[in-house]
Amino acid sequence: MEAKQAALEVLLHNASGPVAGLPRTAGWGYPEPYTRDLMLSAVGILVSGSEELVATLGRTLTVLARNQTQHGHIPSMVHDPDNLGSSDSTPLFLIAVGLYRRVTGDHGFLDGAAEKALTWMQYQSPDDTVMVGQLPTSDWRDEHWVLGYGLYVNSLVHTHLRLHGRDEEAEKLSSLMNRLDVRRDVDNHHIHEGLVVPSKPYFAIYAYKVYNNERFDLLGNCLASLSGIASKRRSQRIVRWVETECSALRERGELAVDLPPCLLPYIRGDDPDWRPRYEGFNQAGEYHNGGIWPFVSGLY
Incomplete structure (x- = not known):
């Protein structure tokens, strides 16, 4: 109960920030209205029971719709129509709109903007199926290389398809993602990439043609x-x-708390997917390379 009250206090504190009266991203940190962060917080806002917070979310979504590009892309900053290129801002917008409609009963809310966003997402599929591709560092991990068919973004896409009644497309996407991610030297155009890792229970972080990362x-x-x-x-x-992996990390002194890192195993300097930039921003166990993020832990 104390945790819920503390979260509500932060959300209410953030409800009006210094940029066009839009919500702040972080309680006493970033004052800018980052689309990604505000859309992720929509889940908590909509179950909070706070009419003020729900109204603030509705206003934020309306501004995003106003700043949407001609072809349906949602900007990375709520107030800035020129801050573009994020692979997850548009599916997160669609998720927030879908949830907002369910909670408020306003089933036609931002219908035109939602349709444009859905069309934009259709065109993000490199092979015109339903699985979307992305460029490296274009999602929430601005210091981590994820290429092609990423698990995180496609999980968002599956969610927004369900919320907007695109069940056939959602089923197709789920089926594609549940295929084996088989590393191969020769590209077979008859086999679509999947994200299931052989001999592991989880989905791979990304796959694209002859490239993947498990x-x-x-x-x-x-x-x-x-x-x-x-x-x-x-x-x-x-x-x-x-839980097994985290226990092993704690035994080796590589994990200090009882919360899971955002990435396992950590990327180290002699690994093939290590990049020189990680030296300064993404050391093993830090930031996007195995750091602990409260919003991710909350979903876990």
Whole structure:
């Protein structure tokens, strides 16, 4: 109860910030209205019971719709129509709109903007199926290389498709994601990339043609479980795997608390997916390379 009250106090404090009266991103940190953060907070806002917070969310979504691009892309900053390029801002907007409609009963809320956003997302599929691709550092991990069909973004897409009644597309996406991610030297155009890792219970962080990465993305796997991409049995196996890995990390002195890192295993300097920039921003066990993020832990 104390935690809920503390969270409400932060959300209410953030409800009106210094940028066009839009919400602050962080309680006493970032004053700017970052789309991603505010859309992620929509889940908590809509179950809070606070009319003030729900109204603030509705206003934020309306401003985002106003600043949407001609083709439907949602900007990374609520107030800035020129701050573009995020792979997750548009699906997060669609999720927030869908949830807002369900909670408020306003089923036509921002209908035009939502349709444009849905169309934009259709065109993010490189092979015109339903699985969307992304460029590196374009999602919430601005210091982590994720290429092509990413687990996190496609889990968001599956969620927004369900919320907007696109069940056939959602089923197709789930089916594609549940295929084996088989590393191969010769591209076979008859086999679509999947994200299931052989001999592991979890989904790979990304795959694209002859490239893939089988590290464990905590946020992506949590969303895959919550949205129904992962079966109940697979979800239970994922949790057991995470707890086992975290226990081993603590025994080795590589994890200090009883919370899971956002990435497992950590990327180290002699690993093939290590990048020189990680030296300054993304050391093993830090930031996007195994740091502990409260919003991710909350979903876990």
